[in-house]
Every structure is written in structure tokens, then in C-alpha cells.
Amino acid sequence: MSDLPLGMNDSTITDGTQALSLEIFGEPASKANSRRVVKIGSMSRVIKSHKALTYSEMFRRQAPRLVPLEGDVRVTMHIYYASRRPDLDESLILDLMQGVAYVNDRQVKEKHIYWHLDPDNPRSLIHVEQLPAEKKMPRRTKAQAGAKGAL
Numbered sequence: 001m002s003d004l005p006l007g008m009n010d011s012t013i014t015d016g017t018q019a020l021s022l023e024i025f026g027e028p029a030s031k032a033n034s035r036r037v038v039k040i041g042s043m044s045r046v047i048k049s050h051k052a053l054t055y056s057e058m059f060r061r062q063a064p065r066l067v068p069l070e071g072d073v074r075v076t077m078h079i080y081y082a083s084r085r086p087d088l089d090e091s092l093i094l095d096l097m098q099g100v101a102y103v104n105d106r107q108v109k110e111k112h113i114y115w116h117l118d119p120d121n122p123r124s125l126i127h128v129e130q131l132p133a134e135k136k137m138p139r140r141t142k143a144q145a146g147a148k149g150a151l
Contacts, residue, residue: 018069019129020101024093026058027082027122031091052092059096068103069130074110075101078125080118088115093124101128 029052048056075097077090090113094105102108109131 019127020066020069021128022063022101022126023123024059024062024126025121025123026055027086028059028079028089028092028124029055030087030089031095055092056096059093063096063100066100068099068101069107069128070103071107071133072109072131073102073107074112074129074131075108076112076114076127078114078116080116080121080123080125082119082122084117088113093126097126097128101126 029049031052075090075094077093079088079090079093090111094108098105
């Protein structure tokens with residue numbers, strides 16, 4: 001993982017915060033453009049495109065077996081495409097990270113996604129880190145809200 005930006009490594013735990021980094025080779029399919037309609041009997045179905053299915057399988061073969069992070073997470077991705085044609089679309093990768101880096105992609109509360117060009121080595125560098133737990137503010141009652149407005 002020599003191409004990881006400064007500060008990204010295989011796995012770190014600092015100040016009680018957990019983080020992990022992955023490098024997945026291959027060019028991801030755009031989720032928005034990764035569906036196709038097929039007819040099964042008399043019914044039409046929408047399924048993943050061949051490129052999306054192929055990338056999903058490549059991802060699963062390369063992804064390590066990890067204990068998924070719990071709580072809210074920040075994801076930073078550097079996606080290296082083989083050509084200038086693809087749109088920047090991390091959504092398929094976020095879906096595939098479920099069960100690998102986090103339990104569910106609803107845990108992703110912050111994203112930093114970067115598009116790069118590398119015709120010889122398309123890949124994705126993915127860094128996921130646990131966000132500190134937010135302290136919930138106590139809810140104000142109607143009486144408290146009314147008292148504030150009276151001032």
C-alpha cells in the first residue's frame with residue numbers, strides 16, 4: 001500500500017478511535033449506470049450490469065476479513081480510473097464495504113471522495129475511521145421553549 005496518502009495505513013487505533021485502510025484494484029462501476037433491464041419469462045427485472053457484477057466479485061476477493069466498525073464513520077476514498085470517461089461515483093464501493101469496514105452504510109456520516117487518473121493501475125484507496133460519539137443535547141420541553149421565547 002505504498003500509494004496511500006500520508007496518514008493512511010493498514011489499521012490504526014489512536015485515542016480510542018479505530019481506523020482501517022484498504023486498497024482495492026480494478027475500476028469501480030458507477031452505481032447510477034450499473035443497472036440493466038432483463039426479461040425473465042414475461043417479467044422485466046432490473047439487475048446489476050456485467051461491469052458492476054465483475055467489480056463486486058473482485059472487491060469481495062480482495063477485501064480482508066475484518067470486524068466492522070460500529071458507530072458513525074468518516075470515509076475518505078481516492079478512486080483511480082483508467083480513463084477520463086467515468087463519473088466519480090463511490091456508491092457501489094460504499095455498498096460493498098458493508099460487512100467489511102462497517103455494518104451498514106448508514107453509519108457513513110462524512111465522506112471525502114477524490115477522482116484520479118491512472119490508466120495503468122485503476123484502483124481505490126479507502127480509509128474508514130470511527131467518528132467520536134456525539135453527545136446528545138437534552139431535549140427542551142415546551143415549557144422551556146416557551147420560557148426562552150418570553151425573554
